[in-house]
Amino acid sequence: MAPPLSPRPLPGILLISLIPVASWFVIRPLLDPVPPLPALWASVGFSVFAFVAALYLVPALGPTFVKADLKGKDLLKVYSDPIPESQGLVCASIYILLLILFIPFPFSTSIASLSGSGSKIDGLLGVASLHHELSVYLSSLLSLLMATLLGFLDDVFDIRWRHKLPIPLIAAIPLLMVYYAEGGNTHVVVPIPLRPFLGLLVNLGPLYYLYMSLLSTFTTNSINILAGINGSEVSQALIIAISVIVNDLLYLPWPFDFRIPMHLLGNRIEVEVGGPWHAGMAYGSIELVDRHLFSLYFMLPLVGVCLGFMYHNWYPARAFPGDTLCYVTGMAFSVVGIQAHFSKTLLLFFIPQIFNFLLSCPQLFGIVPCPRHRVPRFVPDTNLLHPSKTVFDKRPPTWLASLTLRIFATLGLTELTIDPTSGIVLEATNLTILNFFLLRLGPMNEKKLVQILMCTQIAGSVLAFTIRYGLAGLVYDGDRR
Numbered sequence: 063m064a065p066p067l068s069p070r071p072l073p074g075i076l077l078i079s080l081i082p083v084a085s086w087f088v089i090r091p092l093l094d095p096v097p098p099l100p101a102l103w104a105s106v107g108f109s110v111f112a113f114v115a116a117l118y119l120v121p122a123l124g125p126t127f128v129k130a131d132l133k134g135k136d137l138l139k140v141y142s143d144p145i146p147e148s149q150g151l152v153c154a155s156i157y158i159l160l161l162i163l164f165i166p167f168p169f170s171t172s173i174a175s176l177s178g179s180g181s182k183i184d185g186l187l188g189v190a191s192l193h194h195e196l197s198v199y200l201s202s203l204l205s206l207l208m209a210t211l212l213g214f215l216d217d218v219f220d221i222r223w224r225h226k227l228p229i230p231l232i233a234a235i236p237l238l239m240v241y242y243a244e245g246g247n248t249h250v251v252v253p254i255p256l257r258p259f260l261g262l263l264v265n266l267g268p269l270y271y272l273y274m275s276l277l278s279t280f281t282t283n284s285i286n287i288l289a290g291i292n293g294s295e296v297s298q299a300l301i302i303a304i305s306v307i308v309n310d311l312l313y314l315p316w317p318f319d320f321r322i323p324m325h326l327l328g329n330r331i332e333v334e335v336g337g338p339w340h341a342g343m344a345y346g347s348i349e350l351v352d353r354h355l356f357s358l359y360f361m362l363p364l365v366g367v368c369l370g371f372m373y374h375n376w377y378p379a380r381a382f383p384g385d386t387l388c389y390v391t392g393m394a395f396s397v398v399g400i401q402a403h404f405s406k407t408l409l410l411f412f413i414p415q416i417f418n419f420l421l422s423c424p425q426l427f428g429i430v431p432c433p434r435h436r437v438p439r440f441v442p443d444t445n446l447l448h449p450s451k452t453v454f455d456k457r458p459p460t461w462l463a464s465l466t467l468r469i470f471a472t473l474g475l476t477e478l479t480i481d482p483t484s485g486i487v488l489e490a491t492n493l494t495i496l497n498f499f500l501l502r503l504g505p506m507n508e509k510k511l512v513q514i515l516m517c518t519q520i521a522g523s524v525l526a527f528t529i530r531y532g533l534a535g536l537v538y539d540g541d542r543r
Contacts, residue, residue, distance in 0.1 A: 067143040069121040069380050070373060077114060084110035091167060099314070101168035105359050108160045109366035115156045116370025120149050120381050132217070134382060138291065138440040138447065138508050145379060148217040150387025153367045154210040157390065160363050161203055168359065169196040194244060195356070201240035202360070202397040206390060208233040209282070213389030226385075227283055227426075233393055234278035237400060238271055247403070253537040274400050277409075281399070282392030284415035287422055288495060289388070290437030291447075292379040293372060293512045298415070298519055299391035300368040303361045305411045305523040306398060309530075310354040310361070353402040360398050364391065377509040410526035414518050418495040421475060425452070425493050430463045436492040438500055438511070446505040449477065449491040458486045477501055 087107025091100030124146035127133065133144040169192050212229050215221075221229070248270035249263045266273070289295050368391070374381040399408035409416070425432035431452050438447035459467065467490050470476045475498060479489035491497050499514055500506065506514075 067141065067145070067378070067380065069124070072118060072121070077118065080110055080114050084108070084114070099355070101164075102355065102358060104164060104167040105362045108164050109362040112156055112160050112363045112366030113370045115160075116153055116367045117373055119156065120152055120371055120374050123152055124149065124381055132384075136292075136379065137435065137437060139378060140442045140445075145382055147382040148214060148384035148386055149371065149374075149381040150383040150385070150390060151210065151214050151217075153371050153383070153387055154206070154213070154390040157363055157367045157394075158203060158206055158210065161206075161360070164359065164363075165196070165199070168355070169199065191352075195352070197240055197244065198401055199356070199359075201236045202401060204236040205233050205278075205397060206393055208236065209389040209393035210386060213384070213386035216389070217384040217386055226286075228279065230279045230282040230389065230393065230396075231275050233282075233389070234275055234396065237278070237397060238274060241274070241400065242271070251538060255537065274396075274405070277399060277405055278393060278396035280415075280419070281395045281408075281412065282389050284412060284419050285392050286385055286388035287426075288415055288418045288515075290435070290494075290496065291508050291512050291515075292377040293375050294496075294515055295383050295388055295391075296368050296372045296375050297512065297516045299387070300365060300372060301516065301519040301523060302395060302411045303364045303368065303391075305526065306357060306395070306408065307361050307365065309404070309407060309527070310358045310402075313350055313354040315351065353404075357398040357402040357404075360394055364394050377512060407526070407530050410529055411523055413522035413525060414495060414515075421470075421493045421495060421498065423493075424463070424466045424470075429466055430459070430490070430493065433492070436494050436497070438496055440508075441505075444505070445507055447500055447508055447511055448505050449497040449500045451479075451489045451491050453489050454487060463487075474502065 084107045087110065088104050090097060090103050090107075097103055127146040127148060128144050132146065132148045134147045135142050136145055171192060209230065212233055216226055216229065248267055249265050250270070252260045252262060252264055285295055285298050288298060371381070371383065371387070375383060395408060399405040419426075424430040425436070431454070433450075433452055436450060439450040440447055458464075464487050467476060467478055467487055470493065471478045471490075476493060477491045478487050480486065481488055491501055495518075496511060496515070499511060503514070
């Protein structure tokens with residue numbers, strides 16, 4: 063009998079060393095001489111606190127969740143030790159609490175005055191702007207709180223996929239209502255080929271709110287759909303958050319400047335980073351710097367929380383995130399994409415999730431039967447994962463399901479088992495990107511599979527930056543915000 067699964071060891075030196083570092087970053091904006099972008103320093107400090115809190119609180123609270131029957135068995139392991147589930151609730155609580163404690167740094171007039179009497183370099187446009195930004199910030203927090211509640215309810219009641227898809231719409235309501243009350247922009251820039259017909263800008267009006275609603279639904283569920291192996295959900299969120307941070311940093315003022323040779327990718331304009339108010343792609347726009355500072359305030363603590371939790375969720379996992387973590391991280395991405403007005407760029411960072419969603423559509427929408435779990439099939443004797451299958455044992459597939467599966471099989475996206483006499487499809491590998499990897503690359507262990515998933519996510523982010531700052535110049539010109 064295998065020994066019981068014990069929690070991962072926590073290095074005490076990490077706690078002793080990181081707490082003073084985090085405290086220094088938080089206190090530094092209050093000391094003379096005040097650094098540039100003081101709130102950003104505080105955000106870095108709170109991010110370190112988020113990492114330490116997640117690292118130590120997840121194993122400390124895990125037994126409490128197990129006693130409350132919030133536990134599960136790892137389906138892809140030979141052992142059956144109870145593993146605490148819904149640990150995303152711990153991560154979300156840490157994340158939201160630190161975002162609340164952070165409020166005085168960017169939005170308090172007393173702290174803002176420390177940065178040089180409202181110097182524009184800090185992205186501050188006066189008291190009226192502070193109140194506006196604070197209302198947007200609070201509405202974002204409210205959406206995150208609702209996403210946490212709805213995610214935890216999903217964990218407790220185990221809501222079926224067809225019912226959980228629209229749930230993020232409820233969490234997005236505070237975000238959309240404040241966006242409307244504050245007179246949020248609903249204009250979009252028209253691509254160059256369509257401008258002779260539509261002009262430079264098009265006001266989408268209510269359609270823009272529909273788009274934002276669908277964005278929140280997609281970012282939340284797309285991470286949740288691509289799950290089932292240790293570390294998959296949190297690694298997706300971590301890499302996407304880091305990608306957003308890198309994108310935000312391109313818009314900030316830096317004391318040095320350099321050029322990114324985008325002409326090598328076909329763009330006629332090179333990206334200048336740094337220099338007085340060039341600020342990368344901001345081109346002197348204080349409003350644009352403000353937007354990406356807002357995004358950084360949400361993404362930096364999210365990276366800290368995900369890093370801390372990933373230590374316990376990595377193969378073999380000692381804690382499961384549950385749907386709560388997927389809801390909160392997905393809503394955080396929606397918040398920054400909508401409020402900082404770079405939703406198209408954000409979607410580019412979801413290229414693997416878009417592929418997985420399109421691949422899963424026949425099962426998600428009932429064309430092809432969708433089993434309760436579509437995780438890969440585990441073979442205990444070899445400790446390897448194989449593609450799991452949906453079996454048409456009760457009734458043969460409909461003509462639409464058969465046509466869809468045959469097209470997918472032709473494209474190499476699934477593998478079919480066909481009756482040699484009747485030609486009827488008997489089995490098909492489940493339509494997920496994880497099963498696709500196993501189908502194309504062969505059986506592998508769980509750790510290698512999640513590493514391939516992470517490499518795919520990183521490659522998707524590289525492709526996203528290439529499209530955004532290289533190829534986008536083919537269909538957009540000027541200041542593409």
